[in-house]
Amino acid sequence: MISLEKISKHYQSKSSQKGNIVLDEISLSINKNDSIAIVGPSGSGKSTLLNILGTLDVPSNGSMKFQDAAVDLLDDKELSLLRNQKVGFIFQMHHLLPQLNVLENVLLPVIPNASKKEKKDAMNRAMKLLKQVGLEDHIHKFPTQLSGGECQRVTVVRAMINKPDIILADEPTGSLDQNSAAQVGDLLIELQEEQKIALVVVTHSLELANKMKIKYRLEKGKLIQFN
Amino acid sequence: MSIIKFILRSLWHFKKQHIAILVGTMVSTAVLTGALIIGDSLNYSLNNLVEKRLGNVEYAMMTSDRFVRTQLADDLSKEIGVEVAAVLSLEGISINPEFNIRVNKTQIYGIDSSFWRLSNVKPISLDNDEAVISSNLAIKLNLKLDDILLLRAENVGFIPVNAPFVEEEQSSVALRLKVKAIIDADKLGRFSLKSNQIAPYNVFLARNYFCDRMELNGFVNTILVENIEDELIGTDLLNEKIEKVWALEDAGLIISKIPETGKTEVRSNRIFIDKPISESLSQLPHSNVKILTYLVNSFHAKGKTTPYSFVAASSFTFDGEALADNDIVINDWLAKDLRIGVTDTLTLYYFVIGPLRKLSEKSSVFIVKDIIGTAKNGLDNSLMPAFPGLADANSCSDWETGVPIDLERIRDKDEEYWNDFKGTPKAYISILKGKELWESQYGAYTSIRFNMEKSSLEEFESDVLRQLSPIDLNLQFLAVKEIGKLAANNGVGFGELFLSLSFFVIAAGVLLTTLLYSLHVESRKSETGVLSALGFSQKQIIKIRFSESFFIALIGGITGSILGVLYNLGLMEGLNSVWSDIVRTRDLEVFIKPSTLITGAMSGIVIALFVIYLVSRKKLKQPIVELLKKISNSKIKIGKSQFWIKVIASMGLLGSLTMITLSLLSSIEENAGLLLMASGLFLMGSIALIRNYFNSYSNRNFKKPFGWKYLAIKNASLNQGRSIAVIALLALGSFTILITGANRRTFYGVDESNNSGTGGYSLWAESSLPILHDLNADSENNFENVNVVQFHNLEGDDASCLNLNQVDQPQILGVNSEAFDMKGAFSFATLFGDIDKNHPWLALKQSLGKNVIPAYADMTVITWGLKKKVGDTLNYVSESGQLISLVLIGGLNNSIFQGNVLIDDQYFSEHFPTAVGSRIMLIDASVENRAEVLDYLNSNYIDYGIEVNSTSARLAEFNSVTNTYLSVFMVLGGLGVFIGTIGLGIVLLRNLLDRRNEIALLQSLGFNRPDIFKLIFLENFFLLTTGMIIGVLAAAIGILPSMLSPAFNIPGLFVFIILLIVFLSGILWIYVASRLSLNKYLIQSLSSE
Structure with a gap:
């Protein structure tokens, strides 16, 4: 579904002529139903790799294909469509919009491209998912009225609303307490198996990583699979 | 969930920020609309004045020094079936004998009931010894009903006063009258056939009595014709009818x-x-x-x-x-x-x-x-x-x-x-x-x-x-009302003028909107990143932001337009009081056209939306990742852009230095322009230099001792765009205030010099009645080293800056070209073609063809009063009814002749032979006997209604108009900068709110509240003082010529006060914002992060 071919990413700095190499010719294939964990120390480039996978960032070298389409050849409109329809993001900082309530935050991804019918379906889907995550009674609450865990669960539902092919989660439990973290982690797996979608999780939590079928470690720009 | 719902939610959630943006839009819209309304108001007022001064008079025949029968008016009236009035119109002097108060240049009208009927005004019947006077004359002379009024009317007769073998009679005829009525403008108290907003001093008396006293029984020199609703007679028809009903006596x-x-x-x-x-x-x-x-x-x-x-x-x-x-x-x-x-x-x-x-x-x-x-x-x-x-x-x-x-x-x-x-x-x-x-x-x-x-x-x-043919004797009708309306409608473009005068206030409003909106978008960066991540395209995000802001711009534009009415009222109040030098009348009325309000609102909305669009588009250019992480857009720019900033800084400052050097080597006329350019380059170079300074701080690897100053400047350089915008606004504002204050008109040399605006003459004299003889040959004139230059004049409209109406036939003066040439009097801003620059006055004697006459006028008159340029033509009708063209072959530098057109006296006498005597004189008197000469003229020629002033005072009066415009510009400029400082405060407050976590961190590191206050204060004080210093230095460069002039006169206190207000306002806002941003919950906000 997604293939990365010798992806590199480096940042310019005054002190180094070559720049800091964050990702060094990484190649990776992700298929439907894969659940992948990427671990590594802070600053190893895990989030960078995830951002490239989600087309939020552009690699310095290499190529990426999403369902056989070369990503670097897509324009902004096509990329936006891809992100909207095919990818679901879950950020460490939930990034819920404070002016929208739970239900509205969940339905936000529906606005750009959905038809009337699709919007109606999305509404039903949203209610169903919110019920699944135990937030059906909170649909009218605003993010400032929710706990960290609740906010993250809303983020999960938002990421699922357009039935994406892949979920990309960047430290989804990073700012949560142990209980909430466990809840969110289980939720992710549950939804991934149920919806049969790919899931890539960047985490420094081994507990969460162990829940994924495939595990990689990102060290010195290289991706190393481990068990 | 729909886009509209999202937009409405966002509007409500961020209402405080939107209100701030709304205020910025309102300010710029209010000022813009107010300036436009002023234009409408002036136009309306001048048109209104045309109605007030003419009543129902549509056409007029002014026979100058000829006289036609009063019967002609009656015959014409029967012929065309409209009201026609015969009037004897002469100039004179009015005197209150009790207090010996005099008013020169009084217009005296001999009228009958047809005059009042013409304008549907209730006739005031007048006995032979009675007069009706205008209310302004009554005030000036301190006259009430039944008081005695003395008049000295110009002595005229059938025979031209300067015809051969005609004895010079008394210059005036005395009349003693009782004030029967005092009338306002609504009863024709402002009656005048001249296009000028300045109210004339009028006296109306019984025509037959007046004619009798002037020995002109049954003859007049003015015929007035009313208009007919729905149908204009037209001057052609009137002239045709005159030819039908006139008689030999009329010729x-x-x-x-x-x-x-x-x-x-x-x-x-x-x-x-x-x-x-x-x-x-x-x-x-x-x-x-x-x-x-x-x-x-x-x-x-x-x-x-x-x-x-x-x-x-x-x-x-x-x-x-x-x-x-x-x-x-x-x-x-x-x-x-x-x-x-x-x-x-x-x-x-x-x-x-x-x-x-x-x-x-x-x-x-x-x-x-x-x-x-x-x-x-x-x-x-x-x-x-x-x-x-x-x-x-x-x-x-x-x-x-x-x-x-x-x-x-x-x-x-x-x-x-x-x-x-x-x-x-x-x-x-x-x-x-x-x-x-x-x-x-x-x-x-x-x-x-x-x-x-x-x-x-x-x-x-x-x-x-x-x-x-009556036309051969210049007995023809003019469509005076149409001419008046045209002059009013094409008068001084107050709308455009006040728009430019209000430039800084509008700019301040726009800048405020830009800054606040920029802050607003910055604060919603992560939201933008999320929307992108969720699949909203750039176009869609811009559309959302734009739509959200459209509501704000719309409300801001509409309310701003309404507030513009208040701004306009303020401006009008100023024009009717402290700035009345510009308009010379207190009859300006506010006139609001709905279309103007709509134009103002639309303009404000468009400007706001344009700004919003630009900011939104710029902010969206950041990569999504940076947006999500709220990384500032103004991060380190290395390479090309730093290079160009250095280039601009170097070029600006070096260029400025070069211009200063060049200007010191050039003439006074050239160096003013060079120094102004130098100050502009200095502004540009300095601001670029500061930008480079910020860059160096941002990029700097810490080398120097780490202190308050370092930290303050480092913070200021964090958002360079914002900091530079604040500095630029303050620099431009201070520059404008100082340079307009210093450029209030002064002389660049000694006012006695021949090539100055006084021509080297010390006194300017005007009389109401013509002086027929040579004052230099006056037997009682025993003064040594005194020379009087007398000018023939043909009355016309005042084309000086004192008249708001556009004129196309200014007063003509016949000058002795050789005398001016010998003296090297005055100087020229522009000369046409190949005129000898060493003997420009002699060019007035050249022949340009039949009925084509070379002429000079003040350059300001040509450009602003006549709305023409050198080489253009003014058309007049000579006494023999021929069309003559005055070609403007040059423009004088700011001179005492402002308002007049000058031709050689030979040409004058040829085409206006009976305009004899002189009412305008220049006197060349030494300092020692100047006062004596003044006294002599004022006492010996008092019955001619003479008024003698120093030429420098006359220039100062013209300069007062320019100076008043500059004062308005200064005040509005100061207001703009003042608003800018408010904006500085609001931006600072908003900025600090966004930096609460940073400030909380400082507290956690041991900075106490005074320390943090000091840091914030220093940061913004740096911006305030840098901006003002750059502006003041740039202005100092620009005003070097004025400073070097011995007659340098800057309203120092006024300028200082405005700059001080700006500075203190800035300090106040910095202080208030800094204090407000510090509260006890900062640590808590840090922990919640």
Whole structure:
């Protein structure tokens, strides 16, 4: 579904002529139903790799294909469509919009491209998912009225609303307490198996990583699979 | 969930930020709309004034120094079926005798009931000793009802005052009247036929009485015609009708039969027959003899002299032969007196009367061709024109000829001749010779005699009238109301003017909107990143942001437009009070057009949306990842952009230095422009330098001791765009305030210098009544080193900056070009073509073709008053009804002639021969006797309504208009900068709110509240002072010429106060924002993060 071919990413700095190499010719294939964990120390480039996978960032070298389409050849409109329809993001900082309530935050991804019918379906889907995550009674609450865990669960539902092919989660439990973290982690797996979608999780939590079928470690720009 | 719902939610959630943006939009819109309303208001007020000053008068015929019958008005009225009023209109002086208060330049109107009926005003009937006065005159003279008013009206008559052999009479006629009524503008108190917003001083009295006192019984010089609703008569039709109903008396002609010869003679009540009349009469199909009779000083022959005699030049034949140019036929009385005969030589001595009654005696030699009987065959007293003072004199010693008569030369036999033969000419010369010697601007003939064997007198009179055209005598109607409306509608573009004067306030509002919106978008960066991550395209995000802001812009535009009405009221209040020097009237009314409000609102909305669009688009260019992480957009820019900033800084500062150097080596006229450029470059270079300084701080690897200053500047350089915007606004504002204050008009040299705006003359004098004689030859003028230059003038509209209306026929002055050339007086801003720059005045004498006259005017008058440029033409009608074109061949630098057009006096006399005397004078007096000269003129010529001022005071009055505009600019500029400082405060507050976590962190590291306050204060104090210092230094460069001038005069206190207000306002906002941002919950906000 997604293939990365010798992806590199480096940042310019005054002190180094070559720049800091964050990702060094990484190649990776992700298929439907894969659940992948990427671990590594802070600053190893895990989030960078995830951002490239989600087309939020552009690699310095290499190529990426999403369902056989070369990503670097897509324009902004096509990329936006891809992100909207095919990818679901879950950020460490939930990034819920404070002016929208739970239900509205969940339905936000529906606005750009959905038809009337699709919007109606999305509404039903949203209610169903919110019920699944135990937030059906909170649909009218605003993010400032929710706990960290609740906010993250809303983020999960938002990421699922357009039935994406892949979920990309960047430290989804990073700012949560142990209980909430466990809840969110289980939720992710549950939804991934149920919806049969790919899931890539960047985490420094081994507990969460162990829940994924495939595990990689990102060290010195290289991706190393481990068990 | 829909986009609209999202937008509405966002609007409500971020309402505080939106309100701030709304305020910025409101400010710029209010100022813009207010400025536009001023334009509408002025236009409306000037149009209103046209209605007030003219009432229902649509057309007017002003006959200048000619007079037509009052009956003409009645006949015209019957012919066209509308109300027509005959008015005697003269200038004069009004006096309150009780308090000895005088008002020169009073307009006196002799009217009857038709004048009031013309404008549907209730007639005020006037007895002979009563007057109606305008309310402004009543105030000026401190007069109430039934008070006594003294008038001195210009003494006029049928005969031009400067015609040969017309005695100079009293300059004015005194009238003593009782004030019957005082009227306001709504009752024609402001009546005037001139396009000017300044209210005239008017007196109305009974026409018949006025005419009687002026010895003009039944004659007037102004005809007014009302308009008809729905249908304009048109000047063509009116002029056609005048030709139908006019009579010989209107042309000043008298036709009579000569009993002795049976011939019919045409004479003029102006003594000399105007050239257009004589040319028309020559085309009549009757044979005629033209006659020019002249008073000569003496005949000389064979050592003998016959004094003071009349000579007739004519086309008579003697013995069937016409006379050659040097032939003279004398009567037997003269032959006997001189003891000469045929073929003897005879010399004639005679006076030629020049401008200001300058007499020069000339002579001409003749050969006696024949001797004829005295007073025979029609060659008798009937040939003498009806010179007043001569025709009715009983003896030679009673003569009043207007030229010096040495009574001792008159012998008994001369008295006898006068008794027996009166003015019978003693000699005859050819008409061609006579014209060569004695033709004047008033005409070439004193009579024309026709052979009328077949026609009766009545038939001949009809023939004459048919042959003549009123237009040839400039008896034609003007559409005065249409002209007035045109002048009002094309007057000073106050709307555009105030828009530019309000530039800084508008800019401040726009900048405020930009800054606040930029902050707002910054604060919602992560939201933008999320939307992108969720699949919203850039276009869609811009659309959402734009739509959200559209509501704000719309509300801001509408409310701003309404607030603009208040801003306009403030401006109008200023114009009607402290800034009244610009408008010279308190009759400006507010006029609000809905279309203007809509235009203002739309403009404000468009500007706001444009700003919002630009900011949104710029902010979205950041990568999504940075947006999500809220990384600042103004991060380190290395490489190319830093390079260019350095280039701009270097070029700006070096360029400025170069310009300063060049300017010190060049002339005063050039260095002003160079230094202004230098100050602009300095501004640009300094701001770029500061930008580079910020860059260096951002990029700097820490080398120096880490301190408050370092940290403060590091913080300021964090958001360079915002910091530079604040510095630029403050720099530009301070620069503007200082430079407008210093550029209030001063002299660049000593005001006595010949090439200054005073021309080297110390006094300027104007009189209400013309002074006919040469003041330099005034017997009581014993002053040494005093020279008076007198100008002929043709009245016109005031084209100076004191008149808000556009004019196209300013007053014309006839100047002595050679005198100005010798003095090197005044200087020129522009000269056309290849005019000799060393002798520009002589260019006024060049010939440009028939009826095309070269002219000069002040450059400011050409550009702003006339809305023309050098090379353009002004059209006038000469006294003979011909169209003449004045070509503007050059523009004077700011001079005392502002408002006038200058032509050579020769051309003036040629085309306006009867505009004699002078009402405008320049006096060259030394410092020592200046005060004495002033006193002398003011007391000796008080009855001419003379007003004498220093030329520098006159220039200062013109400069007062410019200076007032500059004051307005300064105040509005200061207001703009003041708003900018408020913006600085709001931005600072918002900025600090966003930096709460940073501030909380500082607290956690041990910075106490005073420390944090100090840091924030330093950061923003740096921006405030840097901006103001750059602005003040740039202004100092720009005003170097003024500072170097000995007459430098900057309103230091005023400028200092405005700058101080700006500075203190900035300090206040920094202080308030800094204090507000510090509260006890900061640590808690940190922990919640």
